[in-house]
Amino acid sequence: MPPELAAIRREIDAIDDALLVLLQRRSQAVARAWQHKAVHGQARHDPAREAAILARLHAQNAGSGLAPQAVAAVFAAVLAGCQQAAPPSVPTHAPKP
Secondary structure, three states: OOHHHHHHHHHHHHHHHHHHHHHHHHHHHHHHHHHHHHHOOOOOOOHHHHHHHHHHHHHHHOOOOOOHHHHHHHHHHHHHHHHHOOOOOOOOOOOOO
8 A cells, every 4th residue: 555545544544533532422421411401301302402403513514515415414323323322311201290
């Protein structure tokens, strides 16, 4: 493999490693938010918040060269992945009064 390509691949690997760390941090932050919501009787899932996140990221991506559909798909997967990573002690829906 040419040295230049090897260097580019190492850069890509480093970026992937950093993305994984950020995804893990995001999942931990989501779990803390859910714990807060559980204590305060709020539903864990907030579709309006998810829509706002996707809209914000769509706006930030404008003109970047990344396909909007790809960014939407990646972040939909991130949101779904964080939903699946919920600790079992955190209820999905707010308790009924």
